[in-house]
Amino acid sequence: MVHGALWTIRDLFVLPNEYVYWTIMIVMYPFMTGLVAGAFVLSSLYHVFGVKQLRDIARFALVFSFALLPGALVPLMLHLQHPLRGINVMMTPHFTSAIAAFGVVFSTYAAIVAGEIWFVYRRHFVEESLALRGSHKGLRKRTRYTVFTVLTLGAFDLSERSLDTDRKATKVLAAIGIPVALFLHGYAGFIFGSVKANALWMTPLMPVIFIVSAVVSGIAFVMLTYIVVMEFRKLLARRRRRKVAAAESREQLAGAEVAVIRITAKYLIAFLLLAMGLELLDLVFRRYTAVKSWEVLRSAVYGHEFKQVFVMQYGIGALLPLILLLLPRLSIKRAALCVTLVLFGIFMMRWNVVIGGQSFSLTLAGYMQYVLPIVPTSYETAKEGLVGAIAVLLFPFVLFAILVRICPVFSPPGEGRELAG
Amino acid sequence: MSGHVWRPLLVVLVLVGLLFVFRHYYVPDDFGVHAGGYSYGWYRQSAIQDWRWLPIRYQGRQTCVKCHADEATDLQGMPHVVIQCENCHGPANKHPKDPKKLTIDRTRELCLRCHAKLAYPSSARGGLRGIDAATHHPGEECVSCHNPHKPLLPTPAASDVNVRHDNQYCRPCHLDQVDVVTGMPHQIIYCESCHGYAGNHPTDPAKLTIDKSRTLCLTCHKNMAEHNVGRVCTTCHDPHKSSLQFLRFQP
Amino acid sequence: MMTRKEFLKKTAIVAGGVLIPVAALEVLTPERLQAIQADKAVRWGFLVDTQRCVGCGFCVKACKLENDVPYDADASRTWVERYVLTSDGQFHADSPEEGRNGFTVGAIDQNESGMLPIDPKTIEKAYFVPKLCNQCENPPCVQVCPVGATFRTPEGVVLVDRTWCIGCGYCIMACPYGARFFHPEYHTAEKCTFCYHRINDGLPSACAQACPFGARQIGDLKDPEDPVTKTIQNERVMVLKSEFGTRPQVYYVGLDWEVR
Numbered sequence: 001m002v003h004g005a006l007w008t009i010r011d012l013f014v015l016p017n018e019y020v021y022w023t024i025m026i027v028m029y030p031f032m033t034g035l036v037a038g039a040f041v042l043s044s045l046y047h048v049f050g051v052k053q054l055r056d057i058a059r060f061a062l063v064f065s066f067a068l069l070p071g072a073l074v075p076l077m078l079h080l081q082h083p084l085r086g087i088n089v090m091m092t093p094h095f096t097s098a099i100a101a102f103g104v105v106f107s108t109y110a111a112i113v114a115g116e117i118w119f120v121y122r123r124h125f126v127e128e129s130l131a132l133r134g135s136h137k138g139l140r141k142r143t144r145y146t147v148f149t150v151l152t153l154g155a156f157d158l159s160e161r162s163l164d165t166d167r168k169a170t171k172v173l174a175a176i177g178i179p180v181a182l183f184l185h186g187y188a189g190f191i192f193g194s195v196k197a198n199a200l201w202m203t204p205l206m207p208v209i210f211i212v213s214a215v216v217s218g219i220a221f222v223m224l225t226y227i228v229v230m231e232f233r234k235l236l237a238r239r240r241r242r243k244v245a246a247a248e249s250r251e252q253l254a255g256a257e258v259a260v261i262r263i264t265a266k267y268l269i270a271f272l273l274l275a276m277g278l279e280l281l282d283l284v285f286r287r288y289t290a291v292k293s294w295e296v297l298r299s300a301v302y303g304h305e306f307k308q309v310f311v312m313q314y315g316i317g318a319l320l321p322l323i324l325l326l327l328p329r330l331s332i333k334r335a336a337l338c339v340t341l342v343l344f345g346i347f348m349m350r351w352n353v354v355i356g357g358q359s360f361s362l363t364l365a366g367y368m369q370y371v372l373p374i375v376p377t378s379y380e381t382a383k384e385g386l387v388g389a390i391a392v393l394l395f396p397f398v399l400f401a402i403l404v405r406i407c408p409v410f411s412p413p414g415e416g417r418e419l420a421g
Numbered sequence: 422m423s424g425h426v427w428r429p430l431l432v433v434l435v436l437v438g439l440l441f442v443f444r445h446y447y448v449p450d451d452f453g454v455h456a457g458g459y460s461y462g463w464y465r466q467s468a469i470q471d472w473r474w475l476p477i478r479y480q481g482r483q484t485c486v487k488c489h490a491d492e493a494t495d496l497q498g499m500p501h502v503v504i505q506c507e508n509c510h511g512p513a514n515k516h517p518k519d520p521k522k523l524t525i526d527r528t529r530e531l532c533l534r535c536h537a538k539l540a541y542p543s544s545a546r547g548g549l550r551g552i553d554a555a556t557h558h559p560g561e562e563c564v565s566c567h568n569p570h571k572p573l574l575p576t577p578a579a580s581d582v583n584v585r586h587d588n589q590y591c592r593p594c595h596l597d598q599v600d601v602v603t604g605m606p607h608q609i610i611y612c613e614s615c616h617g618y619a620g621n622h623p624t625d626p627a628k629l630t631i632d633k634s635r636t637l638c639l640t641c642h643k644n645m646a647e648h649n650v651g652r653v654c655t656t657c658h659d660p661h662k663s664s665l666q667f668l669r670f671q672p
Numbered sequence: 673m674m675t676r677k678e679f680l681k682k683t684a685i686v687a688g689g690v691l692i693p694v695a696a697l698e699v700l701t702p703e704r705l706q707a708i709q710a711d712k713a714v715r716w717g718f719l720v721d722t723q724r725c726v727g728c729g730f731c732v733k734a735c736k737l738e739n740d741v742p743y744d745a746d747a748s749r750t751w752v753e754r755y756v757l758t759s760d761g762q763f764h765a766d767s768p769e770e771g772r773n774g775f776t777v778g779a780i781d782q783n784e785s786g787m788l789p790i791d792p793k794t795i796e797k798a799y800f801v802p803k804l805c806n807q808c809e810n811p812p813c814v815q816v817c818p819v820g821a822t823f824r825t826p827e828g829v830v831l832v833d834r835t836w837c838i839g840c841g842y843c844i845m846a847c848p849y850g851a852r853f854f855h856p857e858y859h860t861a862e863k864c865t866f867c868y869h870r871i872n873d874g875l876p877s878a879c880a881q882a883c884p885f886g887a888r889q890i891g892d893l894k895d896p897e898d899p900v901t902k903t904i905q906n907e908r909v910m911v912l913k914s915e916f917g918t919r920p921q922v923y924y925v926g927l928d929w930e931v932r
Contacts, residue, residue, distance in 0.1 A: 001745070001856060002745050002746055002747040002853060002854065002856050003854040003856070003859070004854070005746055009783075009784055010783040010784060011782070011783050011784040011785055012782050012783065012784075012785055013764075013765040013766060013767075013782070013932070014783060015751075015767065015850035016746065016747060016748055016751045016767050016769075016770035016771075016850075017747045017748070017751075017770075017844075017850050017851065017852065017853035018850050019747075019853075021841040021844055021845065021854070022841060022845065079840070079841075080838050080839050080840055081837075081838070081839020081840075081841075081854060081859040081860065082837065082838050082839045082859060082860070083838075085819075085836070085837070085838040085839075086838055088818075088819040088821075088836060088838050089818050089819055089838070091819075092819055092820045092836075093818065093819070094817055094818055094819060094820045096815045096816070097815065097816045097817055097818040097842065098816070099816070099818035099840060099842055100818040100819070102818070191842075194816075195812075195816070195845055195846050196812065196846075196848065196916055196917075197812065197845065197846055197847060197848035197916070198845065362848065362849070362850045362932070363765070363932035364932065365765065365932060366783070369784075
């Protein structure tokens, strides 16, 4: 069976070798790296630009950004026909190809985020290491001791000067990290935008659109997770009747949330408008210039793909949340709804680029329909279908749950402030 | 600046170093920039050899005719002489060692590749003689009437022991009949199919059969069984000028 | 005033600093570059005559059997397209089973939209166009390979290293001609190689040999006496999608404006 034949329905005049080769996994990859980039930029807004209200969310965003990284690798591994040869991208990179940038950019970004996390959490590592020293009770404690000691990299100095150095280093890394995070996602846009063979993909706007929509999705994602986590914490506090410190009654917790959400929402609106503007600009130009590919693009976008493009992406995924966000007195619930819709819209944007670009034939006289494999009937339909997509979505959360044991993002109230950054 | 700030960088550099060590063993030595520059010539040099020495499967007609001279002679002057033997019989590979025999594909689909009539102007296909597969002896093998090596004359049916000569044998004396048949649908029928084995005619036998029975015609024209029952076909139809437009008289 | 030690140290640094770029220069001398690129005295090219093609599909069959591509797989290194223009100004095109079993019905195979019967009386013109990898001089597929698994040989043929290809599919997306696909068994990128293993032995490619009517010919574009080269130099020939700047090396005689 030719790869791609399983989930492609061809219509009219299509070349024999044309199938939908880039499937849900290729949609997921830029979506995940977009979340990574966006989360990191949000975190850096605090570290570099000192937007104080973002302090709580910044630490959370940083750690989650790191948890998302391996999650971005999974769709690629599931897509490659020879996943074990994936390392070749780092061994013999061919830099005339945008994909080759992956090896370098990904590792650089991972190093920066890891470094920044190290500086933010060094004090925590040292304190844990010292606390566990000498206690040889139980495998779990010994493992934790080993892990934390290794993580200190031998830097046990907790003087004020030392911690100050940590803060400076964090700031530097956050600043360097912003362009790298943007590049991590921008190059994905370049991957598509530079393919001259594909009439939909080829546009210089593609990297820009990708970066802007990545920031949108990152902000929206962090907002959503922040809301979910804060609600969960409130629920816990209520259940256990825990006495919270005087500085943070439940009401004040809620208050702090809304302020953070409203500030972040303003950034979200700005970037969302920019993203929508760029995409509409692309569409308007194509219609105006009406080159040879316009006929088939038009009938694809306004025909087969109308629901995905105008109803799901532009309508439900952009216009609706935009309006809801602009209405006064933004509540937590409304914000949660809006960011979910925005995330959906950004996902549909990736879908419409990847799948949309393969919805018409190179002949410009035929169409291809992608049928997402839902119930897996084989290894291929499992890994490149809904099952694989869900696995990709869940993986970062699993990693995050593990990471949080080493790099806690929710310290008990009153303590957390002392962590660097 | 306290020294500890460089430690993460050190860790990264060590990892990068390990990566290069791994690379030294993993990447083949002949991988590099070759002719074509980094853009088009970045590859493992020995990959070219991988492609260079693949087995050759299609040997070409000059290999076949070394042993199959008969078929080669049959094809001489025939339209099918332009077709490679292996197109129909499959690649020779190391035949006759391996495979011992090649395929003899008797399906209609093989012939229909060219002879399904498609009257296309501006394409050589339009000039190829062909049939409508749905109406022309559907279900029958083409090769039961047509010899693919001598396509202008049919293969005599296995039971047709009468046929030993092709029609050129009859032509010197029976010029008229043979020439009249030429260009007509019945040109594909051997004279001897209807008139019997020529033997040493005209010495012996002096005359060949002229079989006017309906049975003879119905051998092929089965759908005419109900047509003018009781009458001899040759009353109206000239078997040599076998087209409908050449009825002896209009009914 | 410099001490001897300082002087020696500085000289060593300067000398070392100069040697590095000089060493680099050595690798990149023009003579060495020319030696690498020179002469392979052959540049393979291909000529397709669409007037002669009858759509028998023997070329597709020969290619698949010669080159280990599963016959019944719906993908091929080479294929034949049919174009039919009717008197109402419409054009219809198809490539049923990539042409491997020829064209045996007049109805156009529109895949999901079924078979479209064509009234032969309405046909203004109709012809067949065999297609294959164009072995471009500026191959976009080679440009986008992230790992160096595909490349252009000195004779101009674009090949894939099956041991190195990771199966990302970028080259398949980048080819404007749809010449590439994933091999159903090797799971690496696959494309026409001009029968590299045959042409270097003086044999024609399998498809050129199989074609009964001479619609396909392979030749050496550097040899002025080669019939392919002569036709390209002296007759009116076209290439496909030249606007992409790929500089394809498959030339067509008798191409029509509707050919995709």
